[in-house]
Amino acid sequence: MKSEKPMRRRPWAAGFVIFLGLVLSGGGYAAATNVVQADASSPAQVDEGRKLFLANCSTCHGSNGEGAIGGPSLIDVGAASVDFQVGTGRMPGQGSGPQLYKKPVQFTEPQIAAMAAYVASLAPGPAIPTEEMLRTDGNATHGGELFRINCAMCHNAVGAGGALTQGKFAPKLQGVTEKHIYEAMVTGPQNMPVFNDANLTPEDKKDIITFLKYVEENDSVGGFELGSIGPVAEGLFVWIFGLGFIIAITVWLGAKSN
Amino acid sequence: MSDIEKVYPAGLAGEIERPIPNPGIEPHRLRMTDKSEKHARTAEKQISAMFLVSVIGAFIAIWGFVAFPINDGDLSATRNNTLWMGVGMALSLFGIGFGAVHWAKTLMPDAEVSEPRHQARSPDESRAAAVEIIKMADGESGFSRRKLIRRSLYGALAVFPVPAIVIFGDLGPVVGDSLKNTMWREGVRLTKDPTGIPIKASEVTIGSVFHVIPEGLSDLDHKLEEKAKAAVLLVRVNPSDLNEDPAKAGWSYDGIVAYSKICTHVGCPVSLYEQHTHHLLCPCHQSTFDLANHCEVIFGPASRALPQLPIAVDAEGYLIAQRDFDQPVGPSFWDMRK
Numbered sequence: 001m002k003s004e005k006p007m008r009r010r011p012w013a014a015g016f017v018i019f020l021g022l023v024l025s026g027g028g029y030a031a032a033t034n035v036v037q038a039d040a041s042s043p044a045q046v047d048e049g050r051k052l053f054l055a056n057c058s059t060c061h062g063s064n065g066e067g068a069i070g071g072p073s074l075i076d077v078g079a080a081s082v083d084f085q086v087g088t089g090r091m092p093g094q095g096s097g098p099q100l101y102k103k104p105v106q107f108t109e110p111q112i113a114a115m116a117a118y119v120a121s122l123a124p125g126p127a128i129p130t131e132e133m134l135r136t137d138g139n140a141t142h143g144g145e146l147f148r149i150n151c152a153m154c155h156n157a158v159g160a161g162g163a164l165t166q167g168k169f170a171p172k173l174q175g176v177t178e179k180h181i182y183e184a185m186v187t188g189p190q191n192m193p194v195f196n197d198a199n200l201t202p203e204d205k206k207d208i209i210t211f212l213k214y215v216e217e218n219d220s221v222g223g224f225e226l227g228s229i230g231p232v233a234e235g236l237f238v239w240i241f242g243l244g245f246i247i248a249i250t251v252w253l254g255a256k257s258n
Numbered sequence: 259m260s261d262i263e264k265v266y267p268a269g270l271a272g273e274i275e276r277p278i279p280n281p282g283i284e285p286h287r288l289r290m291t292d293k294s295e296k297h298a299r300t301a302e303k304q305i306s307a308m309f310l311v312s313v314i315g316a317f318i319a320i321w322g323f324v325a326f327p328i329n330d331g332d333l334s335a336t337r338n339n340t341l342w343m344g345v346g347m348a349l350s351l352f353g354i355g356f357g358a359v360h361w362a363k364t365l366m367p368d369a370e371v372s373e374p375r376h377q378a379r380s381p382d383e384s385r386a387a388a389v390e391i392i393k394m395a396d397g398e399s400g401f402s403r404r405k406l407i408r409r410s411l412y413g414a415l416a417v418f419p420v421p422a423i424v425i426f427g428d429l430g431p432v433v434g435d436s437l438k439n440t441m442w443r444e445g446v447r448l449t450k451d452p453t454g455i456p457i458k459a460s461e462v463t464i465g466s467v468f469h470v471i472p473e474g475l476s477d478l479d480h481k482l483e484e485k486a487k488a489a490v491l492l493v494r495v496n497p498s499d500l501n502e503d504p505a506k507a508g509w510s511y512d513g514i515v516a517y518s519k520i521c522t523h524v525g526c527p528v529s530l531y532e533q534h535t536h537h538l539l540c541p542c543h544q545s546t547f548d549l550a551n552h553c554e555v556i557f558g559p560a561s562r563a564l565p566q567l568p569i570a571v572d573a574e575g576y577l578i579a580q581r582d583f584d585q586p587v588g589p590s591f592w593d594m595r596k
Binding site for chain 2: 257
């Protein structure tokens with residue numbers, strides 16, 4: 001700690017105390033359903049969020065977020081879900097299909113925060129993680145083990161992504177912010193399952209994010225990754241270039257010099 | 259009929275009346291290096307350049323080793339170390355090889371010569387001498403004469419390989435019924451992989467996936483062998499989405515279902531779960547199981563639904579197994595129903 005300021009006077013301290021208090025007092029149920037933070041947003045922000053929601057989201061999600069044809073209910077999805085979906089540009093959706101794509105973000109940070117505050121005001125749900133929860137100073141080894149058990153089958157062992165059924169896919173995790181990784185785990189966007197705090201504790205999630213950032217920022221020991229997409233790409237490379245080189249040498253050895 | 263009948267000469271069926279004449283050795287073609295001293299000198303320079311590349315490669319390998327020492331905690335150094343050592347040594351070896359081949363092809367004599375093979379059959383005198391030697395050896399050793407020795411030798415030679423066959427018995431333990439049962443017993447708690455923390459039913463929210471191992475697995479000596487059979491995927495779906503077999507209605511708990519994670523095709527872990535379609539996809543061969551519909555196969559090479567683990571909740575709210583799976587997990591085998 002460089003700062004002389006006592007921990008309890010830090011700006012996030014109040015939020016952290018509320019968070020801690022709720023986690024401890026709420027017990028198993030609260031932990032399981034991720035009701036982690038009281039609604040600390042101002043009424044003005046909620047009101048601003050409601051206006052944005054009505055103008056941009058209500059066609060599909062209903063004028064009170066209750067869901068409509070083409071869009072699910074947003075009751076109890078929480079601020080984290082809005083922050084993830086809108087913050088990665090997946091929402092507003094471009095069209096129906098097996099899966100929504102990541103695209104340029106359509107709203108500013110304050111607008112996203114306002115919409116998140118509005119949706120969070122509808123019913124309690126997963127909150128946006130705090131800075132403290134997203135620091136990449138966890139245990140990368142433990143995070144790697146958890147990632148291989150819970151995530152790697154879809155997202156690939158180092159988060160390069162992979163295919164699912166009928167046009168769906170698990171996106172690559174390289175280049176995704178810590179906050180969005182955390183929010184995806186806690187909300188389960190689209191067909192991804194939910195990993196609540198009973199399944200992967202906030203500490204576990206921090207370790208997983210630490211692992212992902214570690215493999216993203218460090219070179220692969222084995223040489224070029226070839227996209228890290230596994231033995232098929234590596235095999236193809238060897239078959240085409242390795243075997244091609246051997247055939248070229250064989251032809252050269254057998255040819256007469258001119 | 260008579261016009262198609264033809265009398266063939268006795269002997270080879272494929273006898274050719276007018277064989278293709280032996281073309282002999284093809285005419286020798288002079289290379290540019292034979293005709294022009296200038297070209298020969300160029301080739302000479304090329305060859306020595308390749309040998310020089312080999313020397314440079316060796317120095318690159320040494321430089322890679324010295325410049326990027328492998329030390330703990332810096333994996334990128336390991337990468338550079340192996341990369342430059344490999345590149346350098348490859349250049350070094352290929353330089354010598356390419357140079358040698360280029361030398362042989364351009365400057366060494368390349369006149370075609372023919373060298374007839376000798377007959378495979380030995381001359382008659384040598385064959386007769388060999389027969390004499392064998393007869394003499396038989397006479398001196400008494401191999402034909404001493405029946406007792408000969409027959410006991412045959413016996414010894416017949417029994418000698420038997421130990422080599424017997425040691426196949428050491429390839430592994432007899433399988434027995436270990437393929438048909440797993441660690442799951444009545445009352446065994448469902449715990450999280452890898453920590454072994456028991457799971458409460460209230461913690462499994464809708465859309466959640468837990469990767470589950472039986473309680474006490476980590477205490478076993480051969481835990482991976484047991485895990486390979488007992489691994490389970492625990493999911494909670496909205497009970498209205500679940501189409502349950504009435505006979506197995508008591509096997510789930512309030513929308514929480516547990517299925518074997520071992521694919522019934524060739525045993526890969528089936529764990530790619532889609533929250534809204536309830537599809538479970540196997541990453542190896544794309545077998546797809548419908549979790550909402552007793553995990554029946556809806557796509558791919560698997561031929562059998564994933565076995566369901568009957569679960570219940572104990573007095574403390576933790577999820578427990580009612581009993582073992584009702585059928586073997588993983589790939590089917592011929593006497594699995596016995």
